[in-house]
Amino acid sequence: MHPTRIGAVAAAATLALGLFTPPAQAAGERWELRWHPSPWRDGLNAFEAAEDDRRGSHAEAAPHVHTEGDGWRFDMHTADRDGGDRQRNEVRGMRDGRGRALEMRKDETWRISWQMYIPATLDATTGFSHIWQLKTSDIGTPVAQLSLPIKDGVQKIEARYWTLPDNAAHGFASYDLEKIQNRWVTTTVEIKSGDRGHMRWVLKDGHRTLVDQRIDDIDLYWTEEQYNRPKWGVYRSIRSAGLQETHMLVRDLKAWTLGPVNPPVRLPPPDTSAGAYEAERKGTIFEGAAEPVYCRICSGGLKTILIGGNTYDYTVVKGILSEAAATRQLTIHAVVDGARSYQISVNGADSIEVPMTGTPDKITTVTVPVPLIAGVNQIRFFSLTARTPELDKIVIS
Incomplete structure (x- = not known):
């Protein structure tokens, strides 16, 4: 204008x-x-x-x-x-x-x-x-x-x-x-x-x-x-x-x-189901431009944006618990506009690519196997080439 x-x-x-x-x-x-x-x-x-x-x-x-x-x-x-x-x-x-x-x-x-x-x-x-x-x-x-x-x-x-x-x-x-x-x-x-x-x-x-x-x-x-x-x-x-x-x-x-100011956006209650880890949970690392922002359709009311496209904009979800060393199923919940991909690295291991395709008006999910160690794990979400989907939460099953 x-x-x-x-x-x-x-x-x-x-x-x-x-x-x-x-x-x-x-x-x-x-x-x-x-x-x-x-x-x-x-x-x-x-x-x-x-x-x-x-x-x-x-x-x-x-x-x-x-x-x-x-x-x-x-x-x-x-x-x-x-x-x-x-x-x-x-x-x-x-x-x-x-x-x-x-x-x-x-x-x-x-x-x-x-x-x-x-x-x-x-x-x-x-x-x-x-x-x-x-x-x-x-x-x-x-x-x-x-x-x-x-x-x-x-x-x-x-x-x-x-x-x-x-x-x-x-x-x-x-x-x-x-x-x-x-x-x-x-x-x-x-x-x-x-x-x-x-x-x-x-x-x-x-x-x-x-x-x-x-x-x-x-x-x-x-x-x-x-x-x-x-x-x-x-x-x-x-x-x-x-x-x-x-x-x-x-x-x-x-x-x-x-004069008066508006109240913050009212967020939906967080997802507390077993095995779910919100991307914005305490302890998550937001490096570079990556950060949590409001999201009306996301389970905790927040999503993590500006992951990927370079070496320094990434997110690490920490504190993922496993009773034993095992291959578990990781379900990624994200907001995706078209076709985009994550690179994910579990506990610092070699990364794998996880493609996702969706529309920005709904949550898209994809499930991949991941090797966890007994105890506390962490998963890094990144991409060296382009912006990734916007991360809502992950679920380990």
Whole structure:
């Protein structure tokens, strides 16, 4: 959906938040602070996950994402790789003090603010280069971004939203990057996650407002089951001349919601039948991009997505019990769109391929024999060539 209105909004001091005066809002609605993590208290637990050199391309430089002083630091080296043509060291999502994910759901309005330090070595590129993203967990296309492009030969920091049908980015506000490098600046993104949502971007240098711009009537909510969540870090293409080793700092992270928020998706009760192991059970390893997300048709209300396609996105289901060494029947329950395959490895043994064919509106199953040892077993689900089916659970019989 293309914009129907782009408005530059006057900036003003806000006594409560110290950011900017909010637009007109419904009577009784107020901004509620939902998230203000501490690097000392929360560390990386402030986020749902860290994507720190998830391919293991530069292990000797780890960690690439860590706390430093009163904030968080993202290091990027020229050797780092997250695929053949890109680099990524990011964190994703927000967790409150009790460890619960904060979910940006449909028709909710969120305001997220932070201070950032962009050194001169983190320059704009002719390829993609993003320092903040808004994404939903089961769609690869970003919902919104702050990016560092080169426009007409000038380095910029740009606020963008994306349209899903054409997978296209639309910049609606920008500022000269070199003017804010090597200094702390404050940025705020306001998002209404809806079919007719809005996005507002404010950039401030101390008390001086550099940008305050808003765009309305844009689609910023793409899937009913999942939720929007922010990502911070450096994610850039290597197909740009002059890339340097660099870093970025962020601090004073805060998030507010306006008015009521929606409850989490109501999940069906978990499957407790004998021999069943939910993919999202305690102890499961989610490596790389692999992660559990909501699933209305799955037995425990969750499925594991983004397994496979490389060496570093995989899942290991642990704690599988067997009274004796024996060949048992493994039934895989998964959501499959077309024909896809797993490679599975039991207790580190050579892998076997397990093909599955199905449709995304129902659970597909396949049964294969697996050799288990007496005691505790584990099964690794992966693929080096393509994404696998989305794993619901396994049943051992």
